[in-house]
Amino acid sequence: MLQGLSHSAQGAKSWPFEQARALLARILRLRLSDAERDLAATLIGAGKADEAVATLEPLQRSVIFETGYGPSGLPHVGTFGEVARTTMVRTAFRALTNDAIPTRLIAFSDDMDGMRKVPPGLPNQEMLQEDLEKSLSVVRDPFGTHESFAAHNNARLRAFLDGFGFDYEFMSSTDAYRSGRFDATLLVALERFDAIQKIMLPTLGEERRATYSPFLPVSPRTGKVLQVPTLERHVDRGTIVFADEDGERVEVPVTGGHVKMQWKPDWALRWVALGVDYEMAGKDLIDSVKVSSQVCKVLGGTPPEGFNYELFLDEGGQKISKTKGNGFSMEEWLRYATPESLAYYMFQSPKSAKRLHFDVAPKATDEYLQQLESFNRKKAEGANEPQIDNPVWHVHRGDPPVEGAAISFALMLNLVSAANASTKEILWGFISRYIPGATPSDHPLLDRLAGYAINYYEDFVKPAKTFRAPTDQERAAIGDLAARLRALPADADAEAIQNEVFEAGKAGGFEPLRAWFTALYEVLLGQSQGPRFGSFVAIFGVERTLELIDKALAGDLVAG
Structure with missing residues (x-):
């Protein structure tokens, strides 16, 4: 679906394409000479990205997207948002380049981080208390299903991402440190220790500055990730010296998983070691991105493209x-x-x-x-x-489905309310009459909406549902509407019904006319807003609507 879109994508205005164009500019700037960059830009702009990639070997290397995750808790809406939005930029980039430049999305779990406090609400709190300060990948799983707490949450993360069909590669911080993937960059960090400190120390309080080190050694004795000063550095041996918990001076290599970097330098380390080209972050991390970007440059890398998204509010x-x-x-x-x-x-x-x-x-x-x-x-x-x-x-990552829904969710909600439907089967009795021959199997989206509407109605609408008696003006107008509905032909559609609803409101003297519809919803449905009323009557049925009107005018709905 993404083939042949590069020319159209050049003029796309949506934010993922804005991000994709900035990312493409980065790739061309960092990987190619001036002459190569001009050639690539010309070819890609002409929809010949595949020719550019075939001609210029640096474009054959994958563009790396990254999203980060802290496995001290379960995946949540923020995790979904970051992966979904990053995937949107990736899809736009693929369209922009005619899918010719390979891309990868790394979902990175910071599971070597030490557990600084016990998350509330988990089982086996005492056991977790015993494992405080150890790497999350070492902390025992309180649920007893995996080899560690991080393994449990990482499995949930992967199941979560798989459930949404995301295309990604999972990467564990513990595995990356222990396997040597980060070793070369860690040795650069050791060599440039003072330059990193020059960036980090001004961002810290006075007490924290006195003990801060970008390296967090893992105690050989207790396995805890220690926040202690670096007492000595030996660039020639690739080691640091620190005081263990018992005061003994210990020398360990910075490679092979013997240390972990503090999180801002760690973020920069990942960007450099993994060659990350794109990563977004929440607005609350703007300062952290700036600091990590400075460290990234010290380590010899170029900070990735990305942007800071706003946070959700309650x-x-x-x-x-x-x-x-x-x-x-x-x-x-x-x-x-x-x-x-x-x-x-x-x-x-x-x-x-x-x-x-x-x-x-x-x-x-x-x-x-x-x-x-x-x-x-x-x-x-x-x-x-x-x-x-x-x-x-x-x-839908460039391939939206053909199936839509002939019934809005708002209308489905009001149908549940009016019919007092507790099952999807009840709703389908109305739906199949409104859409002749429709079944759950051939309209799966509608079937899903029916289930969602029942859940939403039961939890939010029904508890707040309050009917009121009509005013004299409303009573007269609703009675007029009933007469108009009775006069309609049996095959009247939603549009014809809506016209009569409008006419009844106008004849009743409602100004603005919105007040008429509010009255209908509050008197007949027990809520202050709803869908297009003509559509509601068409699917609920004229006869049933007339019965509802009779009950409302008789005071039965308020009494019930």
Whole structure:
């Protein structure tokens, strides 16, 4: 699906393409001479990226994308967001270069980091307390299912990423240090110890400066990752000397997993050792990115391209925190809405702070469905240019599905509410009448929406549902609407029904007309907003709607 898009991608305006163009400029700048760069830019701009790659050997090396993960806890919505957004940039880069320059996405687990505190809520708290300060890859698994706490969480991370179909390579910090993958860069760090300290010490408080070292030695005696000063350095031997917990001076090599770097120098170490070309980070890490970028240059590397995305906020505007448990978790989103809608929400304005609260899921779902419908409609109409700026192109990595949904999520929610549906089977009784011959097997997206709508209704709508009696003006207008519905032909469609709803509101003297629709939702459905009312009546059925109106006017809904 990405072949043949490079020319169209040149003019794409969505943010992943902006990032992809900056990344391509980096690759050309760092890998090629001036003459080679001009040649490559000309060929790629003309849609001949494959020719550029075949001609210029440096372009045959993979472009490395990276996302980082701390395995002290389980994957969460921030993990999803970072991998999803990075994948969107990767997809845009592939389209920009006609998929000719190879790419890799590394999902890096910082599992050699020491466990500084016991995460609350886990089993075997005493056992974990005993393992404090040890690498997460050494800390025993409190769940008893894996060889370590990190192995348990890493397995969850990989299952999580696999469940969303991400294309990535998993990499463990412990494996990278112990295997020697980082050795050459660690020896450079040892040689340039003073230059690293010159960057790091001004960023620290006075007390921390007195003991800070970029190297965290692993105690040969206890296995703990120690935050102690470096007493001696021996560049010729590739070693450092430190005081172990018992005061004994110990000399260890900085290679082979005997030390781990502090996290900001460690970030720079990864960029250099792995040749990372692109990594994004949250706005809270802006200063950390700057510091790590300075260390990266000291180590002889060039900091990767990337950008700082805004953080998610809870209902009160506070930053979402795993520790606080505020906001709307990824597990909750996936109980009430599709994974695609979550990816769509991640795509939208990543540099703007957004609330992640339960009421955004239905809206994001319907916006996603509208964009998918627009994509497929324009595709069917034979649009000249590929719709690579449509969010669903990015959500589905360049290959959106053909299937959409003829019923919005908001409408499905109101159908659940009006029908008091507790199962998908009840909903399908209405859906199959609205879409003749439709079944869950041939409309799987609708079937999924039905399940999500039931969950959302039960947890959020039903507890807050409050019917009210109509005012005299509303009672007269609703009675007029009932008469209009009875006069409609049996085959009246949603548009014809909506016209009568409008006419009843106008005849009732509602100004603005929005007040009429609010009255319908509050009196008939027990909530302040809802979908297009004509569509609701079309799927719920005119006769059932009339029964609902009769109950409302009789006061039965308020009494119930």
